[in-house]
Amino acid sequence: MHIKQLFSAFAAATVLAGCSPTYNWRDYSSGDGAFSVLFPAKPATHTRSIDLGGIKVDMTMTAAEVEGTTFAVGTAVAPDAALAQATLPAMRLALLRNIGAGESAADKGAAALDVEAVGKGNGRPVRLVGRFHAKGSRMYQVIVVGRPGAMPPEHTEQFLSSFKPQ
Template sequence: MKIRLPSSAVALLLANALLGACSPKYNWRDYASPDAPYRIMFPVKPASFTRTIDLDGMQVSMTMTAADVDGATFAVGAAEAPDEAHAQAAVAAMQEALMRNIGATANSRTAAAAPGKNSRDVDATGNSNGTPVRLVGHFEARGKRFYQVIVLGKPGALPPEQVEQFLTSFKL
């Protein structure tokens, strides 16, 4: 005895089997910070924490929001300086500190500064605990606020299209 299923039932079973086999690494979602005026797309659900950091003698409370996918960390750090001049200085200090942490050599560029805005981008390679790492980041100050938007991980764990998606989704 043969059992015949309608073609729509076969199609539905096939679709369910295919969807069940898929587990996307990147499940992009919009994130609006409750602490700072920015939005960004994270590849998975992020977590946040706040701690005090020292940027060349300036103590600030920075909130980091980050998500990890297959050894790549996607993160945004946001803080507020006492004034605009300190926020401008923090941009360079953050970039230098991150690069120093991985003993990086860099291919960086500084974007033209507009009144009240200063930004720079970096693509650097270095080592963390003896393992090669790549840092791709955007650092920006607007008024008294400053931000770091970075992707960090093993060079092979940073798909260019995913890095681009993250960095270009950052909006103030």
């Protein structure tokens, strides 16, 4: 399954989870104990098989949507730690391609890969801010996607900085 299909499925899941007109921050720990994070609303979780640079994995997306902005954490397990780290650029590039943004929109970091890009989603401008981590054989993508100008920087940073891999 392509990231675009996963993103569409995850967007539908957030609609089913319900939209909150205000931010209602809550602690969330993944069911498998892989991470904890503060979500701005009650999240929904879905798992899909995807291909990340030739590595087939089951990715679990946990997401919540508030006022048109989606806050999401994706997790997957690679066969080993080296592959998990090596797969992060493919995760980042797939999301950039999904919104039609170039690879140059990403900034490379030592422990994590960060991204901030503007592109299009469903024919409308979207902004993507995210961080990609690997810990052991587990890969994580922590992203916020929404309309440019409608993603309060303080909420984006609160979500991203609250993420803790286990």
